[in-house]
Structures are given as structure tokens and as C-alpha cells.
Amino acid sequence: MKRAIFDSKAKLSLIKFCSFFMLILLSAAASAQSKGKVVVVRDPLFDTLLAKRALLNRGGGSSSGGGSGYVSNYGYRLQIYSGSNRNAAYTAQARFNREFPEMRTYISYHEPNFKVKAGDFRSRLEAEKMKAQLQSTFSAMFIVSERINPPKTVTNND
Template sequence: MKKAISDHKAKPGLIKYCFFFMFLFFSALTFGQARGRVQVIRDPLFDTLLAKRAALNRGGGSVGGGNFSSSYGYRVQIYSGTNRNLAYNAQAKFNREFPELRTYIVYREPNFKVRAGDFRTRLEAEKLMQEIRPSFSGIFIISEKINPPKTVISND
């Protein structure tokens, strides 16, 4: 009778070992897979865009041979408020008085801001600010990325 009891206890242990070895065998099969190949399919215009970007980074300007580059400088803010019509009126008034200077309208909810000029130095911006102080109230100088005017090189 004792022999029958010992056989009965041995079966669950044998089943556990079988499941353990089967688990190891199947997990080894999953990790033994061969490496695959990745094929990238892209639009031919992508290479053209990469070439243009490389030309822009090298030349520091536009691809067409232009002389445009942006840097940090100063602008004079002449209006800030929530009324769009007042912002456009301030821009028109400034453009009538100073047609040679560029103006920019920036909208950051809920405010419209009108900024004028592209000055490389703060001194130039302060000079304009002193000129327009009688016409515009609440003006001040902003430091931001500007579009500098083209420099004229003469051989005289």
C-alpha cells in the first residue's frame, strides 16, 4: 500500500517538470527567430527637400541665391489691445507717417500687437521711439527675431 501512495505523489512533480521544460523549449523558439529586413519607401520629393534644407543651412539664406537671413534685433511696439480695428488703424497711421518702415501685426489671444521696424541695435529703435512718442501712447521696445534690411555694397 505504501508503494501506491508514493507513485501517486510522484505524478504531480513529473507533470510540473514537463510543463517547465515545455515552457523553456517554446520560449527558446520565440527568441531564436532570424533578423528581418526593413524596406523604406519614400516619395522622391523627399530627397529634393533634404537638398534644399542642406543648401539653406550651408548658405545661411534662401536657395534661390537670395541674401535673406534673420537674426535678433529690436522693434517698437506701437499698439497692444483686444480691438482688431484699432490695431489696423494704428498700423495704417504709422504707415502713412513712415512708409519706409515695415510693420507687423501679431495676434496672441486675446491681444493684437502692432510692431514696427527691423532694427539691429536698441539705439536705432530708441531713436524711432522718440520720433513717434507724440503720435502714439504706450509704446516700448521689443527684442525679437527680425528681418534685417539688405545691406547695400557699393564699389565707390
Template sequence: MKKAMFDYKAPVSLIKHCFLFLLLVASEQSFAQTRGKVQVMAPPLFDTLLAKRATLNAGGGGGGSGATSGYSSYGYRVQIYNGSSRSAAFSTQDKFNKEFPEMRTYIIYREPNFKVRAGDFRSRIEAERMKEQLKAWFPIMFIISEKINPPKTVITND
């Protein structure tokens, strides 16, 4: 039995015309969209919840202190001590707190080492500036990227 062969080839002009027709139809559909107006319908308690969240973040309630309430984000800290001596870690923290009382310090213990980290910097540039200031007191320092506590927000009723 012989194979049936299909020898018909579509002319190139017919293919071009079909492609042009499809392109025109597709572009017409994209331009047929009309611009509308978006209206957001919020439940009546939404504004009160936003106000309550602002007071909780400011430290006005929620059972936590203002320094630890709120949301953490990633940032940078300067590590000023890393060693196995607990007393050396606490003395390093005291030394830092005497020079910079407004800045928070954190002691982290990961067996077998204690680490003292200072600051809650949102950008690496701020951490580098602090590192330059601390060179006189602490010769070996590192900048560590980790979750930080956000600074206290000031809410004004303007």
C-alpha cells in the first residue's frame, strides 16, 4: 500500500496575512480595556485597629516594654567581643555601656563562646561608622547581619 503524501504548501503571503490578522485582533483586545474607579470598602473597626496597633508599637501596652515590642527587621550590629570567658563578656558590655549609655548591647551565648554585640543599625554604613568610633576601645570587631530591634517610634498628634 502506498503512503498518501500531502504536497500542498501554503504560500508565504497567506501565512503573513494570517499572522497580521491575529496581531490586529490581539491588539484590539488589549486596547478595549477601560479605566475604572477603585473604591476601597473597609470595615468600621479597621481604623480603630490601626490606632491600637500604633499605641502598642509605641510601648503603650501589650505587656512588653517599648524597646522590645513592635516588629523586628534585619539590620546590623557590631560584635565587640567573642570568647569563652563569661566575666570578660560582661566586663566588655559594662565598658561599652559606660562610653555609650544610649546604645543597646546584647550578650549571646553559643556554646562554648560568649558574644557581645552592640547597636541596632538599619544600614551597614551606620554600623561601619560605629565601628570606626570604637576602634580605640575594642581592637577586634565584626559587623554582623541579624534581626534587630527597631528604634522607638514617636507618635505625634499633628
């Protein structure tokens, strides 16, 4: 009698184990992903543009003035205005350009503020010297670090 009870419990636990194992196996098979193939469709000019960009980044490209390609690095600029008034930003830029026509100015808009930045300084020391010169004219001015354009080259035709 004990043996009959033992056999029925063993069969019941074996059935439970097998059904649990089958559920695990089926769920793993259902969630498995098959490997696929990705096809990229692009314009053939894209490869040409990538090659030209690589050439320009190496400095081997020729710009309209001849010589080496355009290269920019990180440096410093003076931020002379920051505010939400567009007309005030353009006024600050015009005032700076009247006093320093040889220096480049840049206006950028990052919602909600317009920012006017001036100069392309390679070192912080250069930016500090210019800041000291301008302190009386532009009181709320500070130095920002960002990607700058290379300085203008002076060519003499002597």
C-alpha cells in the first residue's frame, strides 16, 4: 500500500517537473530571435562626400585660396552679450565691430537666449588680455572655451 502511494506521488512530481521544463523550453523558444541581414540603401554620392571629408580633415584638401585645408581647434572666445532680446544682441555685435573691425564676431541662439561671442583666441592668456582691454566697454563679459576658427592669415605681396 505504501508503495502504491509512493508511485502515485512520484508520477505526479514527474509530470509537474516535465510540464515545468516544457514551459521553460517553449518560452525560451518563443522569445528567441533569429539572425537577420541588414541592407543599407544609400546614395552613391554619400561615399564621395565621406572621402572628401576625410581628405579635408587630413589637411590635404585645397580651399579656394590654395594651400592646406580648413582645420579648427578648441580655443577661447569672449562672450560679450547674453540675453533674450535679439535686437540688443545685434546692437552689441555692431558696437563691437565698430570698435574692433579686424576681430570676428559670432551670434548664436540657444533657446531662449542670444549669445554674442568675439574673437578666436588660441590661448586663455590672449583672451584675458583682450578682456582687460574691453572691460570698460563691455562690463558683463566672460571667457568661454569652444571650437574656434583658425586666425586670418596675412599675405604680403611684396
